[in-house]
Amino acid sequence: MTRSRIYPHDLPLVAPGMRIGLYGGSFNPAHEGHRHVALTALKRLQLDRIWCLVTPGNPLKDIRELPSLKTRLTDTARLMDHPRIDITGVEAKAGTHFTAETLDWLGTRSKGAHLVWLMGADNLKQFHKWQRWEDIFNRIPVAIIDRPGYSLSPLNALAARNFAWARLPSRKEATLATAQCPVWTFIYGPRSELSSTALRQSTKAQGTHNAQEP
Ligand SMILES: Nc1ncnc2c1ncn2[C@@H]1O[C@H](COP(=O)(O)OP(=O)(O)OP(=O)(O)O)[C@@H](O)[C@H]1O
Numbered sequence: 001m002t003r004s005r006i007y008p009h010d011l012p013l014v015a016p017g018m019r020i021g022l023y024g025g026s027f028n029p030a031h032e033g034h035r036h037v038a039l040t041a042l043k044r045l046q047l048d049r050i051w052c053l054v055t056p057g058n059p060l061k062d063i064r065e066l067p068s069l070k071t072r073l074t075d076t077a078r079l080m081d082h083p084r085i086d087i088t089g090v091e092a093k094a095g096t097h098f099t100a101e102t103l104d105w106l107g108t109r110s111k112g113a114h115l116v117w118l119m120g121a122d123n124l125k126q127f128h129k130w131q132r133w134e135d136i137f138n139r140i141p142v143a144i145i146d147r148p149g150y151s152l153s154p155l156n157a158l159a160a161r162n163f164a165w166a167r168l169p170s171r172k173e174a175t176l177a178t179a180q181c182p183v184w185t186f187i188y189g190p191r192s193e194l195s196s197t198a199l200r201q202s203t204k205a206q207g208t209h210n211a212q213e214p
């Protein structure tokens with residue numbers, strides 16, 4: 001049993017004024033670093049809910065070995081296990097792989113809510129490669145969560161430089177959800193070393209090790 005609800009094909013309920021963090025990810029597999037990001041955002045941005053948008057496939061990643069959406073939804077819910085963190089596979093249903101398209105699709109369906117886009121600092125570094133990335137900045141507040149190895153360099157990346165003037169200072173981060181776009185903030189604080197890449201590598205190494213045992 002998990003306290004996070006799964007919405008395989010639709011969205012959780014929205015109430016006017018609700019502050020919702022949209023947390024897109026591959027979750028291949030989900031790990032405690034993801035939970036750390038979600039809990040940090042809930043607290044520091046004073047959000048009501050987080051929706052984990054489990055992607056049908058990140059357009060910038062090789063998805064040939066991506067586990068099924070169903071597996072990733074179940075595992076992410078088990079990992080998050082929080083009454084204010086919901087898990088949805090709605091992007092597959094909507095047929096959107098690109099975040100800008102997801103935001104188009106969410107438009108009328110989340111009317112009255114204050115949405116915030118959440119991502120780790122590694123994604124800020126390559127954000128200018130995302131489809132319509134400036135459009136994303138112009139339409140939704142963005143929160144970047146610090147990650148080991150990415151505390152400084154992403155701030156020199158194109159997206160951060162072009163929108164430097166729209167950065168909200170940390171002392172005001174709790175107002176991000178209702179601030180006027182473009183607006184973004186970088187959330188510093190405790191960080192998690194975990195990554196899906198490291199977990200996949202250790203699972204693979206474990207498999208090789210077991211296969212070699214007599
Ligand atoms: N430890 C972490 N600290 C901060 N952000 C994280 C962390 N792990 C994942 N994220 C962020 O969570 C989102 C989903 O990440 P994803 O599911 O791709 O996990 P990942 O560990 O980054 O995976 P991979 O190693 O395969 O790239 C992304 O925005 C990513 O930046």
Ligand SMILES: O=C(O)c1ccc[n+]([C@@H]2O[C@H](COP(=O)([O-])O)[C@@H](O)[C@H]2O)c1
Pocket residue numbers: 023024025026027053055057058059060061097098099100123129130131
């Ligand atoms: O829209 C894009 O061009 C785009 C490019 C790369 C990643 N994304 C989204 O960013 C989120 C994080 O992806 P990932 O693989 O780093 O977990 C996920 O929701 C992806 O769909 C979106």
